[in-house]
Amino acid sequence: MKVKIYDYKNNDYYYEKTSKIIVFFYRTIIGRIFLKLIFTRPWFTKLTSIIIKSKISKIKINSFIKNNKIDMSLYEDKKYNSFDDFFSRKIKEDKRIYNNKKNDLISVCDAKLFVSNIDENLNLKIKNSNYTIKELLKDDMLAKEFNNGTCLVYRLTKDDYHHYYHFDEGKIIKTKKINGLLHTVMPIAHEKYKVYTENNRQYSILQTKNFDSVIYMEVGALMIGKINNDDCQNFKRHDHKGYFSFGASTIILLFKENKIKINEDILKQNQKDIEVKVHLGQIIGCKISENNKI
Numbered sequence: 001m002k003v004k005i006y007d008y009k010n011n012d013y014y015y016e017k018t019s020k021i022i023v024f025f026y027r028t029i030i031g032r033i034f035l036k037l038i039f040t041r042p043w044f045t046k047l048t049s050i051i052i053k054s055k056i057s058k059i060k061i062n063s064f065i066k067n068n069k070i071d072m073s074l075y076e077d078k079k080y081n082s083f084d085d086f087f088s089r090k091i092k093e094d095k096r097i098y099n100n101k102k103n104d105l106i107s108v109c110d111a112k113l114f115v116s117n118i119d120e121n122l123n124l125k126i127k128n129s130n131y132t133i134k135e136l137l138k139d140d141m142l143a144k145e146f147n148n149g150t151c152l153v154y155r156l157t158k159d160d161y162h163h164y165y166h167f168d169e170g171k172i173i174k175t176k177k178i179n180g181l182l183h184t185v186m187p188i189a190h191e192k193y194k195v196y197t198e199n200n201r202q203y204s205i206l207q208t209k210n211f212d213s214v215i216y217m218e219v220g221a222l223m224i225g226k227i228n229n230d231d232c233q234n235f236k237r238h239d240h241k242g243y244f245s246f247g248a249s250t251i252i253l254l255f256k257e258n259k260i261k262i263n264e265d266i267l268k269q270n271q272k273d274i275e276v277k278v279h280l281g282q283i284i285g286c287k288i289s290e291n292n293k294i
Contacts, residue, residue: 005112006269007277008284016112016157042179042200049084049226052246057083068159087246088228091161097281098238102168102210105260105285108241109164109251111154112275113284115262118149118254133254135197137215138178142205145213146254150262152284154251155275156244163243164218164251165280169236170208175229177202180220202227203252210287215254218242238281260285 001018025031025039038044051057060083065072074095080086099106107113116124122133122143133143133151156162180200203217218227227249229242262285266276278284 004274005277006274008113008266008282009277009279013274045220049245052084052087053082055082058086061086064158070159074161084246087162088243090163091280096238097279099281099283100237102237103287103289104283105211105262105287106167106237107154107278107280107282107284108167108216108253109154109156109162110160110280111156111251111278113266113270113278114153114155114275115267115270116151116153118146118151120148122147124151131197136217136252137176137203139176142215146215146256148257150255150260152253152255152262154253154278156249156251158246161280162245162249163280164241166235166237166239166241168206168208168210170206171234172232173205173207173213175202175204200227202229204229212256212259214256215252216241217252217254218244219250219252220244221249258288261288 001023002015003018005014005016006012007014025035058080061080064070064083064086074091075089076092078089080089097106118124118133124131124133133146134140137143154164178201180198200220201217203215206214206216208214218229220227226245227242228245230240232239235241263283266278266284269276
């Protein structure tokens with residue numbers, strides 16, 4: 001199975017392969033039984049975590065770099081003590097994209113982006129699944145604040161840089177953790193499961209300077225039980241927010257109505273059900289000024 005992706009920077013398409021084992025798990029009855037009993041359970045993720053944090057796991061690093069075509073010149077030079085240590089590597093400061101124009105909306109991470117509108121009934125569609133904001137947040141009153149708003153879904157894959165950052169300055173008002181399962185976030189999983197409302201996740205309510213109140217959610221995935229957020233209430237644009245451990249994962253941002261406008265090139269691809277590859281710090285849209293509100 002291949003998933004078509006649009007590379008926003010290079011204005012070109014490429015295909016992301018889905019491994020045979022993932023296809024087996026999500027498209028066969030026997031595979032889904034294994035998922036339910038073993039592989040989506042938090043205890044399995046904890047066991048996997050012990051293995052990838054061991055010194056012997058270092059033997060996987062070189063083949064992982066080669067198979068995923070990772071440019072290591074972008075990252076800090078250091079000796080890695082385990083595969084987990086390598087996976088959480090940090091990018092060199094001079095390799096990051098910095099944009100300080102307050103009205104520009106920038107990507108919070110390297111990922112495949114999909115943008116959805118939240119309708120008047122708080123429903124939205126992400127790939128092949130229909131969701132409600134109430135299900136996602138587990139908070140009916142908070143969900144109503146995002147009626148007719150915009151949802152940004154950043155799907156990180158194993159070749160991406162798994163740290164995520166703030167897009168504006170502001171402060172964290174409240175955080176909430178929601179325990180759940182750990183499905184893969186690859187598109188194939190959405191055929192049978194409502195991944196983002198079933199998976200382990202946590203979110204922060206941000207009061208930002210330029211984009212009003214925003215929900216910033218981290219969603220764990222297959223073999224990712226731990227979401228590592230920084231302990232910092234106040235933040236500035238480009239500040240580090242946290243990182244994911246090994247695997248694939250997702251960031252979801254919720255904006256209120258008439259707060260942002262996403263670039264047309266991105267929306268055009270999303271309308272064709274194609275995710276867009278974006279990079280940390282890249283401009284993906286802008287703030288809607290008071291004069292331009294509908």
